[in-house]
Structure formats: C-alpha cells, structure tokens
Amino acid sequence: MSGVIKTLPIEITVNGRRRTLEVAVHHTLLDVLREDLELTGTKECCLVGECGACTVMVDGRIVDSCLMLAVEADGAEILTVEGLARDGHLNPLQQAFLDKGAVQCGFCTPGQLMAAQALLVENPHPNVAEVQEGLAGNLCRCGCYYQIFEAVLSVAEAGSR
C-alpha cells in the first residue's frame, strides 16, 4: 500500500455521540475506535476474529471490531465498553462482573461484557448453555468462565424479577 493512503469520510454514533471522521479505507473499526477516537477500552489481541477481545455492538449486534472495516460501519450506531456506564454508575452487568469475580487481569473483560450485553438484548433469560454458547467467541486465559456465567445469569434473573 505504498504511496498515499486512501481515506473516506464516515459518520458513526459511538456511545451516543455523533462522530464525523475521515478514515483510512483499510483501517478496521477497532483501529478507528482505539486510535482515531482514543477509546482504548476495546482491546486488540488476535486480529482474526477468534478471541473476542475487540467485541463491540454495532446496531445492536455483536461484532468483532477487528474484522469490520471502519467504512463498513458508516452510519451505524456503536456501543463500546466505555458506553456501558451511565452518569458514573456501572450498569448491572459491569457490577455483576465485579461482584461475582468475573474479572482477573481484565484484558478480555470489555469484550466479555459487550458479548454478554448483546446476548442479553437478544435473549433476556438465557440458561447456562445459552450463555456458554453466546460467549464461545470470547477467550479468557485467566479462566473466569464460570464466574462470567454466574454474572450474566444473575443479571438475567434480576431482570426477570
């Protein structure tokens, strides 16, 4: 890709805020979030869609942001981990992750939270197997999987009360 890097203008809404950007056509949504917008909560690991560290929500659906070109996100509404808390208050899932011990090093956590959030949007009352399957694309090398299940299920239950 010698020479001038091609760019295109895009307009995206990130965590409720409208952004107009000029992005390199080969840059992924992950690149743009982390570098252009300095939203570094979304993590970078495998870059091939296998680890889930870069998971965000695009128009309500879960996406590995390392696999989506930023230009493909033009016009979309994007939610990242930074957008979960409201007015300085953790959302129930974030709180449950803390309470249930679903966080160790924390590097996979943003991706886990976004995947779990998307799962609960789609299926507000999942059973364990559904949580397991819904989070199958999110690796946690620290191995907090059982605590993550517990956190997600506790939020689902609280929601049903």
Added chain:
Amino acid sequence: MSASSIGSSPNRVGGIGRVSGLQEYVADVRLAGVLEAKLVTLDCARAKIISIDTSEAEQVPGVRLVMTAADLPQPMPRFGPQLEDRPVIAVDETKYHGEPVAIVAADTKDAAEEGARLVHVEYEELPAVFTLAAALDPDAPLVQDPSLRPKDPLASTNVLREHHVDWGDIEAAHADVVVENTYSFPIVTHFAIEPHAFIAAPDDNGIAVWSSIQHPYWLQRILAKLLDLPLSKVRVLAPDPGGAFGGKQHAKYEPLVAFAAIRAGRPVRLVLSLEQTFQAVRRAATEIRVRTGFTIDGKLAFQDIKADYLIGAYCDIADRVVGKGSYPGAGPYNVPAVRIFARSILSHTTPSTAFRGFGNPQVNWAVESNIDEGARVLGIDRLEIRLRNLARKGDPFIPFDTPADGDWEQTLRRAAEMIEWGKPLAPGHGRGIALGIKSGPTTGLSYSTVRLLADGSVAIYAGTSDMGQGARTIFAQIAAEELGAPLDAIRVVMGDTAIVPYDQQTSASRSTVLMGNSVLKACSSIQAQIRTMAARLHGIDESAITVERGVVRLPGRELRLMEVLKPGLGKLGGELIGNGETRKDGDADHPLGGAAAFFELNCTAVEAEVDEGTGDISIVRHVTVSDVGTAINRLQVQMQDEGAAIMGLGHTLMEHFIYDETGRIRNLGAIDYRIPTTMDLPLEMRSETIENADGPGPYGAKGMSEGALLCVAAATAAAVREATGVAIRDLPLTPERVWRALRERGGRANAGTNDDGES
C-alpha cells in the same frame, strides 16, 4: 470498627477500571510524539544474515528510524536473567523463527509496517535443530556459540546444563515391582490475551520504559547495565499486565525498543501481534523417563527420573525452570531413594521461559501417571497407594529442604470425597486423582511503604505486578485489617520503579506471602507509632497499650486508630509512614540456592467420559483442592485455582505447537492454536481449599496460584485410562490421539465398573 475482610471476598481493587474500559494497559498509554514500531523477521528459524538493505524502507514517508545490528554498539550487547546470551537484535545469525533482525519506527503503524516490508534481507538458511533427538545428535549444529560458556565442558554440545538431585541409594533399594515408562509433554504457549507490548522514551538524561512485565526491577537492572546508566536513570513503568502467567517475567524486546528510542530521540512503542507473542514465549517441551520401584505393600522404594527439557535458542530463565521444576519430581511422598537427572537442551526455537507451574507440570505428569501404573500392577487402589506414601506434616520428604508444611492427607481425602472416589461409574466413564507439589520461592526481597494519611485513608507502595492474581486487593485487605481503614479508602501504588520501593519479582506464587508480610510489617510500624502517640496523648506508659487490627487498647478502654491519629498528628496534620521488608536469604549449599518458603500442594480429581466413536473427552467433574493455609480473599483464591485448572486442561486436552521442517510454528495464531473456550469446560468444576493457617504469610497464608495446574494432565489421563483401558503417555490427549489409541486397543473397555484394585 469495620468487620474483618480477611477470609471474605471483597471486590477486586482496580476492578472498576477493568469493567469500564479505563484500565490502562501498555498499548493504551498515550504519549505525545510516540513512534510506532514493527519488527522485521525472517521466514525460517536459523539463517545466516548476509546483508540488510534498509534504503527503500527509509524512503517511506513517516518512517523515522530503521535499526539493525549495525546500528548498535559492537560487540552486540547481550542480556538474560541467567546467562547474558540474548543479543539485543540478531547479529550475523538468527536462531529461532521470529527473531528480529531489524526494527522500523514511524509516525504511524501503517508507515512502520510498510517500512518493515521494504527492509530487504539477504540470508541463507542454515541447518538447525528443533527436537530433543536432533539437538542431542552428536553431529548436530551447535545452537550456542561455545565462547559464551568458557570453561564449560558441555559447551561443545547442545546441553546447556545438567541438574542432579539425589538421596538414598537407588541401586541398593529393594523393590518388588519396577514400572518404567516414558512420557512426553508438548510445547505450549502462554497466550495471555494481552500481547506483549513495550514503550521506551528518553527521560531525564536516562530512559523510561513501559512494559507489561512481572519483574520491573529486574528489567531496570538489565537496562541499566545495557545502557550504562545508573539505576535511578532507568525508570520502568509496569502497567498491570493483561495476563502474564510467567511469560512476562523477563526482558524480551525492551532493550531493543530502548535503543531505538535513544537513537530516534523520541518515544517508541512496539506492540507485538499475537503471532509474534507466540514466537516470543513458550513452555519447554519435555521427555521424561520414570522408573519407579514399589514394595509389595505399595510403598515407594525409589524414583529414578530422567527429564530432558527442550529449551530454546537463548537461555532466558529456562534453565532455572528445568532445575526448579524437576527438583520436587518425586512428589509429596516419602521416598527413600531418589535420583533426578534433568537436562536443559538448546534448540533453534523460541526461548522457553517461565510458565505457570515452572517446569513442574511436565515431571508431575510422568511421575503421577507412573504411580497409577504401579498401583495397577500391585492391585492397590490409586487413592490408597498415595495415602500410603504421602508425607505427613513435618516429614523431611526432601531431605535437605523445608519439611512437609501442611496436612496433605486432608487435601487428598477431601478431593477423593468430592469426586466420589470408589463409587460405581457409568459406562464410558473413568476417574483419576493426582497430587501436585511445587517448591515456593527460594529467595526473596520485598520492600513496601505504607502511608496512613491524616483522614485515616491509606496509600500502599508495593512493587508487585498485579497481573490478574489480585495482589492489590490482598495488600489492601491487610492494611484495612491492621489500620482499621475501609477498603475503598485504600490506594495501592505499583508499577513504577521511580516511586515504588524495590521488589525482587512477581513469581512463584510469592506475593501474598513475601510482599504481604512486608506490607504487614509496614503496618506494624505504623501501629507502633500510634502506640507512642496514644501514650503521649493519654499520659500512660506505652507498655500498657496495644495496637492490633485497627484497635488501640488502653487500660480499661478501646479506641479506634483514627481517634488517636487525629489528635496525635495535631494542627499541622501530616501522616504516619511505615516501611516493611521481607527478606528470604538464599543458601549457597542448597541445590536450588535456598529452601522453599512454602510448598504449593494441590490435589486434582477428574471424572471423564470418553466418546469411543470420536475419541473426544468430556470432563464430567473437575475437583481441585489446594492447601492454601489461609484464603485471605476467598473468591480470588477460587478464581486463581479454577483459572489454573482450566489452563491445565489446555495443555492436557488440546494445546501444542506444531513445527514444520524449517522450524516455523505451523499453528501460529488463534485460529489454529486452541485454548479452552466456554465450550471446552468441565460440566462441573469444584474448587475447595484446605485452611489450617499454617503458612508463613499473613494470617497463615501460603502462595497458591499455580497448584491447580500441576497435576491436571495426570488426573485426566488416569480417568481416560479407567474409562477406556488405554494408557496414553503423550500430551495433549486430542480426540485424534485418543481415537487412535482406542483403535489399537480394539474391543471395548469400561462397561460401567471401575478398575480400582485391578491387577
């Protein structure tokens, strides 16, 4: 007075940053003017570098620096925690696939990548060795230049070092049954979800280096030496690692990035890809031959263990892994005669390094499996044979080391109970049980500073790295307990050698014990100052006052610490400062350079079901019981225990590097190298602790973060053995490997009984 948090599960200190995306890892650090770097590597393991042409790369707009060996001091500076054998950048020859030959730094990642692509390297592939057999061949090319090891008779071979541990007389030992087998353990990689990342920046006539490193002070020493700077001019900033597991203990590419930053006169950041991270750290593959002698009543007569570890092209800490990992190879048993012979064997592969369990899981896999074999031959139940040999508290089970430091029988019996040992099994199911032991730290030095601020809140300075194990939380709990401060009024400062006092390292599950004791001492010093204050304020003798766990006891009454602090500090306010130090000196005559501060003892028991059609193993129940002395934070202990167990299932069931004939890792990256996901978990995981407050740490704690990984492989393979009748001695137990073994076996095995006592 707040309720004690010791033994409960307060939320992780630093947890809010982690769930809100605000925790700053190295790749997230914002620095003005930082250049982004990319490495140039070759597409084979060992090559002679003929020439490097950087001219085209230098023309790329935005490229600010292209650096090769020619731009570094001559002779090439070398470093390493054990041997100074690793060059800052490959010089003349590369020795493993992925070893950098040049680094390009540019205004953007795009430009750096483009520059790296345009560095033209002319090279010639050279013969190389990637396996134990090839490395040990008398005609094998030498991995290391013999001049790096002057006067070493092994320097003309690929054996870096030999380790011997012996007691008793094997030749004279009487055994009724001798079982001999060879086991293998593959190369696996850490796969921390955070790939390794480094930044260096010129700073205050010296250098500042950010690294997701476990041992910042060791890195500081290495950089100071390489750059010829005083320690005070080398500032290592170590943001919490996003997982480390041993892979981030020692310097890797920090020196290279530091030289690049100095040359560029600007900050330089290098974030490795996951593929490059795989090429940077791994566990040593091992081949272990075990000859175990038993008497007819199932007592161990001797253990004769020979372990060859395939280490990489540079030593890193690998040889220490070999020595320390093989050392407790005979297990937590009373064995009258033991011979352990372990070798570190160099190869043209990624330098192997520390990895959770530190060389122990390899030998444990073999020795525990062999005990099962003996039990079968003797017709003794596999749990029973362990009970007959297990060291009891105080037994000098390793004659020249710390005696058995726990009630290990309790651990073993509890795990057996939890797996329902001896109960009838469903068809296709089997159970396994195994014990793991690891020697804790042999030396240590941890300083800490605790400041009790005027309002009773607390700042702790401790140089441990919190890589997920939760060290911050533990130190905060200790200070909360001792100084009566609420947990959320405690700040724990780590990860900056310019601010935080020295800590030797974060490894060997040491921090709760060594740094924990240091923090405890710093708190005691503050308590002593409070006592002096109280005596002054109340006009009584100090000897009549005690300060304990946040409470000041005067004759006839109790005060909260704050009630003394406030008037004691007076109008000007201020603070009280306490310093702590834990020192564990080594012993030059000890085979490991020091006796164990504690042992990590774990029992893992597994019930597995094997699909005879596919060879697929599912873990029906996984039980892990660790003797932790005292669980200061119950939930964190459980998380470390389960995390270690799941990681152990990785190397047991699925993980291994596959090399091609030129020494390239074929399954490089997350698509082809699989680690446990949510879909690979045991149907049930149960983690328990044994707590007799008999550890050397605060409140009787012992270290515990590695134990549950040690014997997963042996327990799982034993369950597979019982389920199917086949003994597999090579890891991982992939469906293909199991399926092949089943094909060879023919027929069907366990139809619903269990084979304890089978002869």
